[in-house]
Amino acid sequence: MSSFAYLQSAYCIIQGMTKPNAVESMLKEACLISKANWAVRAVYENTGWHVLESHHLSKSRAVALQAFLADKTNAAWLGGALSGGRSRSRTCTLEKNCHKVYLFPAFGGGEWLFIVGVADDLPRQAQQVWRLASMLACETTDSEGGQTRELRQAVSELEETQQELRARIAAQREAEARLVQAAKLAAVGEMAAGIAHELNNPLTSVVGFTELSLDALPLESDLRHDLELVLREANRARSVIRRLLDFARQREVLRTRADINEIVDDVVALTKHLLLTSGVELRLKLSENLPWVFIDRNQIKQVLINLINNALYAMPQGGALVVETCLQTRHGASFLALAVRDSGIGISPEDLERIFEPFFTTRGDQGGTGLGLSVTYGIVTEHGGTIEVESRMNSGSAFTVLFPMESPA
Known part of the structure; x- marks a missing residue:
C-alpha cells in the first residue's frame, strides 16, 4: 500500500x-x-x-x-x-x-x-x-496515543497539502489562459497595425478627392447625394482604422497611485446622459476607505467606459446597471475589484469563450468592431490584473476586474 x-x-x-x-x-x-x-x-x-x-x-x-x-x-x-x-x-x-x-x-x-x-x-x-x-x-x-497523534498530524498535513495543491493548479491554469490570450492579442496587434497603415493611405485619398468633388459640384447636382454617401462611409472606415491603430499601438503608460472610486465618479459623469436616454437605472455600490492602487487613470477609465457601453448594448429596452468597488480575495491574495453588472440579454456559453478575442462581435450589423473587450483585456493584463465574467442568458452579465494590491517594483 x-x-x-x-x-x-x-x-x-x-x-x-x-x-x-x-x-x-x-x-x-x-x-x-x-x-x-x-x-x-x-x-x-x-x-x-x-x-x-x-x-x-x-x-x-x-x-x-x-x-x-x-x-x-x-x-x-x-x-x-x-x-x-x-x-x-x-x-x-x-x-x-x-x-x-x-x-x-x-x-x-x-x-x-x-x-x-x-x-x-x-x-x-x-x-x-x-x-x-x-x-x-x-x-x-x-x-x-503517541504514534497515533503523529499519524493524525500527518493526515491533517496531507489534507492541507491537497488544498494548497488544488489552489496552485487553479492559479496556474488561470495564468496559462492569460498568457495564451496575451499572445493572441500581440499577434493580432502586429497584423492590425500593418493592415491599418496599408488601408489608411488610400482612404485618405478617397476622402480628400471626394471632398474636392463635393466642393466643385453645384448644390442641385444629382451626384451630390452619392458622393456624400461615399464620404460618410469612408470616414466610418477611417474610424475603424483609428481603433485598430489604438489597439496595436504601444502607448506610454503613466501609472500613479489612484482612488478607483474617483475614476468611477469621472466615468459616471461622462456617461450619465447616455444612461438616462437609454432607460438604464444606474446603481453605485462603492466601498469606502479602499486602498489606492498603481494604475494608469486614463486606461482604467477606458476599461470602465468599454464595460458600460457593452452593458448598454445588452439592454436595448433599458434595465439596471450596477457598478461596484470592493476588496476580494483569490487564492489567498487580496485584490481591488471593479465590477459592472447588467440585467441584459446575457451571453451564450459559446460566445462567452470568445468574447476577448480581437474582432469577435455579436453586433456586426450595429457597427461593432469586436475590439472593445480585447482592448479592455489587454489593459487589465498590462496592469497585472484579471477579468472574470459570469453570464446567464436573459439574466444579465457581470464583469469583474481584479487589480493586484502589490506596489510596482
Missing part, C-alpha cells in the same frame, strides 16, 4: 474515533476498506474469551463465533496471537461465506484481539489496514 493510500485509510479510521461508539465505528470503516465480512474486538478473561464490540455480526455468526472461541483446539492459537503480539490466520468455516479467520492483536501488548472473518485471504494491504486499526484502537481504549 502506498503512503498516500495508507494515510487515506488512516483518515477514514480516525474519523471513526470521533464518533460516540468509537471502536464499533473503527471496525465498520476497517471492514469497508478491507472488504471483510465481519469483525469483533474480543478480550480474554478468567472464564474465557468475550466479545466487546462488533460489526456486522448476526445472531448466527455470533453463535458460530462463540463456539469457535470456546473450542479448546483453538485456545493455543488464540493465546499465541495475544502473547506473541503478531497477526495470524486460520482456515475454518464459521458460515457459508466465511472460510478464513484473522487475528490482529492489540498494538503495544494489550489484552484483546481483533478477530476478522473473510471469504478468502486478506491481501497484504488489507492486513496493514487492520494493524493500523489496532494501533488506533489502543489510543481509544488505553489512552496510549
Whole structure:
C-alpha cells in the first residue's frame, strides 16, 4: 500500500474515533476498506474469551463465533496471537461465506484481539489496514496515543497539502489562459497595425478627392447625394482604422497611485446622459476607505467606459446597471475589484469563450468592431490584473476586474 493510500485509510479510521461508539465505528470503516465480512474486538478473561464490540455480526455468526472461541483446539492459537503480539490466520468455516479467520492483536501488548472473518485471504494491504486499526484502537481504549497523534498530524498535513495543491493548479491554469490570450492579442496587434497603415493611405485619398468633388459640384447636382454617401462611409472606415491603430499601438503608460472610486465618479459623469436616454437605472455600490492602487487613470477609465457601453448594448429596452468597488480575495491574495453588472440579454456559453478575442462581435450589423473587450483585456493584463465574467442568458452579465494590491517594483 502506498503512503498516500495508507494515510487515506488512516483518515477514514480516525474519523471513526470521533464518533460516540468509537471502536464499533473503527471496525465498520476497517471492514469497508478491507472488504471483510465481519469483525469483533474480543478480550480474554478468567472464564474465557468475550466479545466487546462488533460489526456486522448476526445472531448466527455470533453463535458460530462463540463456539469457535470456546473450542479448546483453538485456545493455543488464540493465546499465541495475544502473547506473541503478531497477526495470524486460520482456515475454518464459521458460515457459508466465511472460510478464513484473522487475528490482529492489540498494538503495544494489550489484552484483546481483533478477530476478522473473510471469504478468502486478506491481501497484504488489507492486513496493514487492520494493524493500523489496532494501533488506533489502543489510543481509544488505553489512552496510549503517541504514534497515533503523529499519524493524525500527518493526515491533517496531507489534507492541507491537497488544498494548497488544488489552489496552485487553479492559479496556474488561470495564468496559462492569460498568457495564451496575451499572445493572441500581440499577434493580432502586429497584423492590425500593418493592415491599418496599408488601408489608411488610400482612404485618405478617397476622402480628400471626394471632398474636392463635393466642393466643385453645384448644390442641385444629382451626384451630390452619392458622393456624400461615399464620404460618410469612408470616414466610418477611417474610424475603424483609428481603433485598430489604438489597439496595436504601444502607448506610454503613466501609472500613479489612484482612488478607483474617483475614476468611477469621472466615468459616471461622462456617461450619465447616455444612461438616462437609454432607460438604464444606474446603481453605485462603492466601498469606502479602499486602498489606492498603481494604475494608469486614463486606461482604467477606458476599461470602465468599454464595460458600460457593452452593458448598454445588452439592454436595448433599458434595465439596471450596477457598478461596484470592493476588496476580494483569490487564492489567498487580496485584490481591488471593479465590477459592472447588467440585467441584459446575457451571453451564450459559446460566445462567452470568445468574447476577448480581437474582432469577435455579436453586433456586426450595429457597427461593432469586436475590439472593445480585447482592448479592455489587454489593459487589465498590462496592469497585472484579471477579468472574470459570469453570464446567464436573459439574466444579465457581470464583469469583474481584479487589480493586484502589490506596489510596482
